Amino acid sequence: MSDRTHQRNDQDDSQGALAQLQAFLAAKEYPLNTRLPPERSLCAELGVNRTALRKALAVLEAEGQIWRHVGRGTFIGTKPVDNINDVGFISRRTNPAEVMEARLLIEPELARLAALSATSADIAEMQHCIRKTKTASEWRVYEAWDNKLHRAIAQATRNNLLLALFDTLNMVRRATVWGRLRTAKPTPDPGHHSFAEHDALVAAIANRDMDLAAACMRRHLETVRRKLLGSTENGG
Amino acid sequence: MSDRTHQRNDQDDSQGALAQLQAFLAAKEYPLNTRLPPERSLCAELGVNRTALRKALAVLEAEGQIWRHVGRGTFIGTKPVDNINDVGFISRRTNPAEVMEARLLIEPELARLAALSATSADIAEMQHCIRKTKTASEWRVYEAWDNKLHRAIAQATRNNLLLALFDTLNMVRRATVWGRLRTAKPTPDPGHHSFAEHDALVAAIANRDMDLAAACMRRHLETVRRKLLGSTENGG
DNA sequence: TTTTCAACCAATCAAAAAATGGTATCAATC
DNA sequence: GATTGATACCATTTTTTGATTGGTTGAAAA
Numbered sequence: 001m002s003d004r005t006h007q008r009n010d011q012d013d014s015q016g017a018l019a020q021l022q023a024f025l026a027a028k029e030y031p032l033n034t035r036l037p038p039e040r041s042l043c044a045e046l047g048v049n050r051t052a053l054r055k056a057l058a059v060l061e062a063e064g065q066i067w068r069h070v071g072r073g074t075f076i077g078t079k080p081v082d083n084i085n086d087v088g089f090i091s092r093r094t095n096p097a098e099v100m101e102a103r104l105l106i107e108p109e110l111a112r113l114a115a116l117s118a119t120s121a122d123i124a125e126m127q128h129c130i131r132k133t134k135t136a137s138e139w140r141v142y143e144a145w146d147n148k149l150h151r152a153i154a155q156a157t158r159n160n161l162l163l164a165l166f167d168t169l170n171m172v173r174r175a176t177v178w179g180r181l182r183t184a185k186p187t188p189d190p191g192h193h194s195f196a197e198h199d200a201l202v203a204a205i206a207n208r209d210m211d212l213a214a215a216c217m218r219r220h221l222e223t224v225r226r227k228l229l230g231s232t233e234n235g236g
Numbered sequence: 237m238s239d240r241t242h243q244r245n246d247q248d249d250s251q252g253a254l255a256q257l258q259a260f261l262a263a264k265e266y267p268l269n270t271r272l273p274p275e276r277s278l279c280a281e282l283g284v285n286r287t288a289l290r291k292a293l294a295v296l297e298a299e300g301q302i303w304r305h306v307g308r309g310t311f312i313g314t315k316p317v318d319n320i321n322d323v324g325f326i327s328r329r330t331n332p333a334e335v336m337e338a339r340l341l342i343e344p345e346l347a348r349l350a351a352l353s354a355t356s357a358d359i360a361e362m363q364h365c366i367r368k369t370k371t372a373s374e375w376r377v378y379e380a381w382d383n384k385l386h387r388a389i390a391q392a393t394r395n396n397l398l399l400a401l402f403d404t405l406n407m408v409r410r411a412t413v414w415g416r417l418r419t420a421k422p423t424p425d426p427g428h429h430s431f432a433e434h435d436a437l438v439a440a441i442a443n444r445d446m447d448l449a450a451a452c453m454r455r456h457l458e459t460v461r462r463k464l465l466g467s468t469e470n471g472g
Numbered sequence: 473t474t475t476t477c478a479a480c481c482a483a484t485c486a487a488a489a490a491a492t493g494g495t496a497t498c499a500a501t502c
Numbered sequence: 503g504a505t506t507g508a509t510a511c512c513a514t515t516t517t518t519t520g521a522t523t524g525g526t527t528g529a530a531a532a
Binding site: 093094102109143164171 | 326398
């Protein structure tokens with residue numbers, strides 16, 4: 001058998017596997033995103049050795065007709081894009097400085113919109129949270145109500161999407177490792193800076209003063225950042 | 237044994253369990269989000285029967301100091317908000333008006349920070365996207381590069397958390413049903429309003445003019461909103 | 473009647489087992 | 503010798519299985 005014949009036989013074999021695979025897929029009419037049988041099963045079913053089958057599969061993958069993934073299988077269609085909105089995924093790629101920067105960027109604007117959109121029930125809820133922070137005798141309790149206050153402001157925007165984004169930010173914040181940054185006095189101080197800042201913030205929202213509400217929130221968060229991370233980088 | 241005595245003993249018992257549990261927690265000083273031992277172990281450790289322990293735990297849960305979940309355990313702090321990170325979940329609860337409002341609230345601030353933090357490579361990427369939008373002959377291509385431009389600005393903040401939040405917002409926007417709102421001319425117009433607005437925006441970022449960058453982004457998005465939803469509600 | 477205890481239930485988690493696409497190895501074949 | 507084909511092995515993922523945990527029920531005990 002000559003070299004030429006040899007080569008033609010090889011081509012025939014691989015092309016045969018590809019043709020057989022295509023015929024198989026055409027006959028089955030798999031819907032999109034269907035997982036087709038594992039390679040080892042397809043080998044037996046099509047009567048082709050695995051190497052030839054994988055070459056045929058590689059052709060179809062290059063054409064974008066299928067996509068494969070180790071451990072999962074081979075699927076009809078194109079590979080879906082990764083949805084990496086997972087809180088754990090994000091929090092593993094951020095740090096306290098970024099979290100504070102994000103809060104400083106978003107929450108003042110939430111307060112501004114809340115001043116426009118808050119209902120009186122929203123404002124009552126904020127004032128309730130403030131009262132609770134003032135009577136808290138433990139930091140754990142204080143922080144719980146401080147959390148609720150900030151969420152109440154996000155909710156007062158009356159925008160479900162903004163509220164969802166705030167919740168995501170909040171979950172990342174709570175999942176972030178703050179280490180020694182959060183060490184503080186054993187019990188909340190009656191003269192704690194946040195009390196006056198919270199009062200001014202909610203008062204601005206109640207007065208529908210959008211600019212002042214944003215400014216109060218920014219001032220409050222900058223105080224928090226200064227306490228946590230030290231003085232700001234640009235010194236304002 | 238009189239009824240009165242009997243009742244006092246009951247109170248003593250349950251209050252005793254609660255007091256013992258509180259003492260236990262105070263002694264351990266568990267950090268936030270710590271899982272404390274399962275009820276069956278706590279029973280043995282505190283020498284209290286499970287019913288009394290569960291009553292005490294219920295009190296602490298009502299106070300917001302702990303939260304419990306079947307199969308998981310009991311945790312210090314308040315129950316975290318449910319998984320509202322799912323894009324499908326959010327987009328089912330929002331609408332085009334909310335999406336535009338959220339973009340108008342967040343993206344100008346992203347542009348402001350980008351003006352401060354962008355590298356020259358970031359700015360080159362933005363200019364590249366702008367060039368591509370101008371040569372696009374189909375809306376699909378135009379929108380792809382417009383998308384990349386806005387994402388490049390978010391990336392230029394050099395803040396992974398903000399970028400993740402922007403991506404979430406973006407995915408919700410793309411998953412939102414816009415219906416007839418998006419109907420437009422068949423092909424991009426050379427005099428399309430976005431071209432000049434994009435140019436001014438990226439120029440402001442390149443000049444490190446934070447206020448101007450934010451203003452340009454706001455003006456651009458307000459134009460988009462006007463085109464999509466008609467005139468703004470408050471008439472500005 | 474009330475309290476206590478054990479058993480059970482549904483949800484959850486964690487570790488083991490199986491499955492799957494990718495790769496190396498080596499004999500078989502031309 | 504070079505190529506092919508079968509086998510075994512690898513890394514990743516899915517499925518399965520058993521244990522764990524908060525919640526509930528019902529009978530026994532006080």
